[in-house]
Amino acid sequence: MSRTRDIIQEIAEIRQRRRFGSAMAELPLRLFALEHAFKKHDKSENELTRYFPVALIACVEGYFRMAIKDLIDAGEPYLSNAEKPGSSIKLDFAVLRAVHGKTITVGELVAHGVQLSRLEHLEGVLSNLLGTQFLQALRTTTDRWAHEVKGEPAALILTKPDEVFADVARTFELRHIICHEIASAYEIESEEVARCFESCVAFLRAADELISETIHPAAPLTQTGINIAAGKSLDERRGRLAEAVAELRSRLGAAELTAFDESQEKWQTYCDAWADFVAGERASGGTIWPVIYAGAAEALVKQRLVEVSGYKRLGDEG
Template identity: 30%
Template sequence: MARSDVDQILARKERWGTNRAAMELSSAVERLEREWLAIRRQAAAFTDFIPMRLVTLIEVFVREVIREIVDYGPPYLDRAEKLAKGARIDFIFASNLQGRKLSIGDLVAHSIPVNSPTNIIAAFEGLIPDFTASLKLAHPRWSEEVDTWPQPPVIQDFDLTLATLTKLFEVRHILTHEFPQERPYESNEIVGFLAAARELLSAIDWVIVDKLKGSVPQTQIMMNIQAGNSLIDLEAQMKGLLQAVSDKQDVSSELLETSQIAWLEYADREADLHASLVEGGSMHSMVWASAKSDLVRHRIDELQWWINREEGDL
């Protein structure tokens, strides 16, 4: 991967912000749809902007979601190698990876073509083998509504939506790279473009929720409960690793215990610090649990190093 490629990825990440949620892009499509429907008669001269903006939102959304999936870890990280087979990880990229400026997910996300619905679906299929089938059935997966599943799919007519998106990408290409005498679309198609883009992003979003989390909470109470349960699971994993490290003959169990006591004190105080940003609010317990969960994950990595340590590793 050449330096110019790395610089472009870094520049995009700086303009975009640090790993903002892909849901923000889905909301941007919905907002664009509302605004267009409100002013379309007065703004007819600017109709060409809509297809160009829509495809940009879709492309950025797809790359952000691909990054999220790959960085989630196995089995998606294992499958990502095929998607990035044309990209060479060299010293320049590795140095940025080491400095945490970039991730493997960034590399994969910026190595795939996203210039057509077919390419987009193929990229997701490379990571999630049953992606197309899941996309056709995708529906909101709120934790509070599990008893009502399965719900009607977000994409009601998959073939029609795919055909509309294909036309949208073709129109964007013409508008961006040519100057046709006549518009390559009818004005009344804009509403369909907006609806198809909204459906695609929403459906992809729910597929990823299904694969990575199963469901997501809709209310703050449920968010708090889910964050707490996630922390409990992580702490149980950490406890098991601690015992495994303690059982190793070349590790001082006494020093390990002293280290863990100090770490627990640090982790609790660091979580207190983060939660103080919403002191007294309904989000307090969720922020506290989320902050400590991040620290526990890092501690798990540290303990895993001790378990996998080979002679001579210091």
């Protein structure tokens, strides 16, 4: 099996190991479990203490690979900005075919290939993608939830950014020592790990806020607002599909029109049934049910829009 084929398979397997498809959704689950374990563990167990920096950097690296993917797949200008970070990736026909066939995305390909083993690597890749100095931007990032929802004064997430950046860099260093050296004479103090833990969490919070605001500026923060926005997005996408359907219908003959209308009716039934299946029972879905339903339905509407528009172009060429 070729190295290229390995990469495509690795990306597919990474997808399967995630509960959600975005960095913003995955991060809190992992951090919460790790923070809970850190607070509960016996500080006298030195060997166990050594492995928390490893888990922390796993969170950091995993989060940023997803964030890089999300940024690039969000489109311009981040797709064009990915040229430098993605310049080291070797492309062959198998990769081109996978991207063209939507087996993998450009964002997944770049995120999988970039090096993220030091803080400097993170800064370089994110600065390129964002078009601004990443660490500098984190210095001025504020907590929208605390300000807009809880009514607290606008405040910086990182009150001591230099210390946070130094601790994150140190956590990377500790991870390297623990993973790549036996280092039997090297002692790691629980207090230092605690400080690194606090700084890494703050760093990730600030990065998540910055990247989320970059991809979805001024997005709603409350569940009600999110539900409304998801519904509006679905309605907008349905409107575009309706326009494409009307255009296609105007070009079809009587026999084709009957067959197309039947296919569209069956597709709509399928779309509704699949979205219901993905979202589950409304009673058990809680306040997040509308978002799950709208997301599943919109994905199918988007795919149908491509099919209908593509058939129209094919007809024009014939």
